[in-house]
Amino acid sequence: MRRLIARLLVCLILGAVTTVGVAWFLAMYSVRWQEPVPVDVRGTDMSSVLRSIGRLHTWDHYPHYSDGRIKSFGGFYSTGTDTREYGWPALAMKSRVQMYFDERGVASGWDLPTGELVLRGFPTTRLPDWMGASTNDRLPIMPVFPAFAYNTLTFAAGWFVVLLAFGATRRAFRRQRGRCPQCAYNLRGDFTTGCPECGWRRVPDANEQ
Secondary structure, eight states: OHHHHHHHHHHHHHHHHHHHHHHHHHHHHGGGGOOSSOSEEOSSTTEEEEEETTEEEEEEEOOOOTTSOOOEETTEEEEEEEEEEEOSSSOOEEEEEEEEEETTEEOOGGGSOTTHHHHHOEEGGGSOGGGOOOSSOEEOOEEOTTHHHHHHHHHHHHHHHHHHHHHHHHHHHHHHTTBOTTTOOBOTTOOTTOOTTTOTTOOOOGGGO
């Protein structure tokens, strides 16, 4: 039972890591499969949506107020939000860039509001050139629920099957070599009495009871 629980936990961890890895891969390369024109326009030409495999890019531009003012956020002003979601089979991770500026101009780096750096993610422009990643994307850090949980469980199920297949193959290979399928102790092909090393198929001696 403990071994099964440990295996399930390992599969869940591998599923979560795979979910993040797939989202980051799509952030780096899915722009190559992006449709060249917006496929959806929301009410006004100030908002648009671009789709590609495992990627959704939404740009919402905030219009100026009638008196010329611009939408304010805690001392900063914003002209729009650039949101990009990545993942497969569901969009499980998100990068959101709020276009902030103040009296000094466009805000960047540590001048941004608290939490904005986490929401933005890691820019692909800082990745090594040999990776050939997109130069206008970000590796997302924020999960999107319940999509993140769905992808994690999906990949965890796949990992569980892989681990089961690996274990069965390893046990068959050990038996073929005449070893204990559980601990690889050399039984010289004699499986009738079990394994004295780990107790596999070992029948307790009546004199020992």
